[in-house]
Amino acid sequence: MKKFIKKLVADVKFADAGTGHRLNEEPAPKPGPSSAPAPTPRRPPSASAQSAGAAALARFEAANNKQSSGLKAQQLELKRQMQRQASEERSVSVQSGPREPEVVPQLGLKMVCPVCGVSCPKPDISAHFESCLEKELELKPLETTCTMIHTLNKDEEKLAVGVKTLAFFVQNVVNCPDDEKYKKIRVKNAGVQKKIMPLVGGVEFLEIAGFTRIADEADDEEYFIMLETPTVEHLNLCVETLQNAKKAAPTLDRDVKVLQPSVGSKRYELSSDFYRITKEDLMAEQKRRAEEAERGEILRTKAMRDRDAGIGMRIYHYTIIRIRFPDGLILQGTFSAHDVVESIFKFVESALRHPVTFNLITPGCPALKRDSTLLKAAGLVPSGLLNLSTSDQTEFTLLSDDLVCKLSDL
Numbered sequence: 257m258k259k260f261i262k263k264l265v266a267d268v269k270f271a272d273a274g275t276g277h278r279l280n281e282e283p284a285p286k287p288g289p290s291s292a293p294a295p296t297p298r299r300p301p302s303a304s305a306q307s308a309g310a311a312a313l314a315r316f317e318a319a320n321n322k323q324s325s326g327l328k329a330q331q332l333e334l335k336r337q338m339q340r341q342a343s344e345e346r347s348v349s350v351q352s353g354p355r356e357p358e359v360v361p362q363l364g365l366k367m368v369c370p371v372c373g374v375s376c377p378k379p380d381i382s383a384h385f386e387s388c389l390e391k392e393l394e395l396k397p398l399e400t401t402c403t404m405i406h407t408l409n410k411d412e413e414k415l416a417v418g419v420k421t422l423a424f425f426v427q428n429v430v431n432c433p434d435d436e437k438y439k440k441i442r443v444k445n446a447g448v449q450k451k452i453m454p455l456v457g458g459v460e461f462l463e464i465a466g467f468t469r470i471a472d473e474a475d476d477e478e479y480f481i482m483l484e485t486p487t488v489e490h491l492n493l494c495v496e497t498l499q500n501a502k503k504a505a506p507t508l509d510r511d512v513k514v515l516q517p518s519v520g521s522k523r524y525e526l527s528s529d530f531y532r533i534t535k536e537d538l539m540a541e542q543k544r545r546a547e548e549a550e551r552g553e554i555l556r557t558k559a560m561r562d563r564d565a566g567i568g569m570r571i572y573h574y575t576i577i578r579i580r581f582p583d584g585l586i587l588q589g590t591f592s593a594h595d596v597v598e599s600i601f602k603f604v605e606s607a608l609r610h611p612v613t614f615n616l617i618t619p620g621c622p623a624l625k626r627d628s629t630l631l632k633a634a635g636l637v638p639s640g641l642l643n644l645s646t647s648d649q650t651e652f653t654l655l656s657d658d659l660v661c662k663l664s665d666l
């Protein structure tokens with residue numbers, strides 16, 4: 257404590273470089289040749305004096321901890337009120353037509369890495385996934401190699417044949433551990449060339465199982481040779497892991513949000529991640545237009561002509577679904593255009609505080625049927641707003657506490 261005070265004093269002295277004075281008093285007039293009695297105007301405290309003051313204040317606060325916790329709660333509540341008010345003001349200015357150009361938030365897609373579970377913006381996920389796999393390969397070589405075999409070999413048939421052949425080679429050693437012929441596989445063997453060598457991860461798997469790739473100068477051939485026979489447990493584990501491994505691909509992050517009513521009614525823009533035009537999409541669109549032209553439409557709006565010229569044509573593969581709850585709060589999730597209506601119901605159920613029976617209603621339409629209609633076909637792409645109606649009477653919001661805590665701006 258003495259040390260602290262000493263420092264405080266030193267700071268003040270240094271700051272003023274003159275006679276010492278209390279922080280809350282006028283500085284004493286400096287003695288000088290001119291002894292004019294005119295009072296010197298008060299100078300603002302210097303930076304170090306301010307920091308010394310702040311430190312003293314902090315000490316004071318610490319001493320009055322009991323009181324300050326109540327004060328903090330009050331301050332927090334006030335801050336919340338101010339934020340609420342600010343948000344309401346913002347929304348009013350948007351609704352009444354903004355004078356300044358409106359900043360439209362852009363919604364991007366996020367994907368979840370299957371290895372570590374981290375969520376990344378879509379454009380970054382490939383690089384992230386790759387580096388995650390590399391790290392995993394060092395930590396868990398067998399599991400990761402098997403996952404890579406199942407993930408990176410896109411041709412299902414070749415994958416199935418490759419996995420069967422790899423398992424066969426290892427299983428032979430398990431069945432006949434003393435038979436040397438199963439421990440030496442010629443690389444140029446037609447089956448190996450056709451089924452193993454083109455398989456991504458195939459050679460790596462054989463090496464993990466216990467084979468070593470060796471060139472034999474005697475017959476100028478390459479072989480996979482088991483120099484030492486691994487334990488039966490290791491060989492069995494390799495076969496099991498290979499056969500049970502699953503494809504690992506990044507999945508769409510629902511990116512669940514709960515929005516305040518005022519925020520939920522604001523405009524937003526979808527990032528280009530949401531749409532891309534495939535060759536199939538283009539052909540289908542061309543066919544549809546040809547049919548329309550055949551029907552001989554004479555009256556065409558500008559929007560139609562634009563569409564024919566390909567302006568603004570976007571085929572969306574993802575969609576933002578918003579569900580407005582009876583209390584006005586809006587639940588938002590990102591879906592694939594190929595998801596089914598049933599998935600929205602499940603999404604809502606997972607967000608509820610407790611189970612309730614509910615209907616989802618698109619304004620002006622009958623209640624949504626809980627079935628396997630694609631969101632695309634249900635007209636819920638690239639976005640959809642649904643109202644949740646329920647007979648459940650409750651004072652509290654139907655949304656779970658976890659979600660309400662996430663209440664956010666876009």
Ligand SMILES: [Zn+2]
Nearest residue numbers: 369371372388
């Ligand atoms: Zn990861």
